[in-house]
Amino acid sequence: LRRGEILVVTGHAAAYAAMPFRVATPLGSVQALGTRFSTRLDADSVRVALFEGAVRIMPDQAAGAGLVLDAGQTARQTAAQVTATGPVAASDTAWLRGEIAADNMPLSQFLAELSRYRPGLISCDERAGQLRISGLFPLADTDRVLAALGRMLPVQISRRTSYWVRVSAVQ
Structure with a gap:
């Protein structure tokens, strides 16, 4: 994702388990774990809103310090960290x-x-x-x-x- 916002819907099929779907951004990546989520790139961070399933959010500059987000939650990612920010809102x-x-x-x-x-x-x-x-x-x-x-x-x-x-x- 280079600019803007994207909605991603992935499935749970076992055949695709070895081929994870990832959204790469300049600040890190978001990996789908059979899910529906949006990713928005702002000037200094990435906002992830998870509607169904789960995602793994990995900042580029913090190996192993990612966050698995649960359905109904949001998070903000920088190049160095990921922070859970609360429930999904109407916006x-x-x-x-x-x-x-x-x-x-x-x-x-x-x-x-x-x-x-x-x-x-x-x-x-x-x-x-x-x-x-x-x-x-x-x-x-x-x-x-x-x-x-x-x-x-x-x-x-x-x-x-x-x-x-x-x-x-x-x-």
């Missing part, structure tokens, strides 16, 4: 349904997530970025989501072009 599967799920999320983080699904640049000032947002937002029309932000929060949406959007806190 872990929302992208599979074409949605972003936000639960008291900073607006800066929400806009970074939204920008993954549209061309160009979305930026915000520091005050706007600190505002919090909750809800379920469709990814099919990101312009509609941006317009909704302008109605939900005290922000102004400025478009220099269709590829350059700036969100600013209202003074």
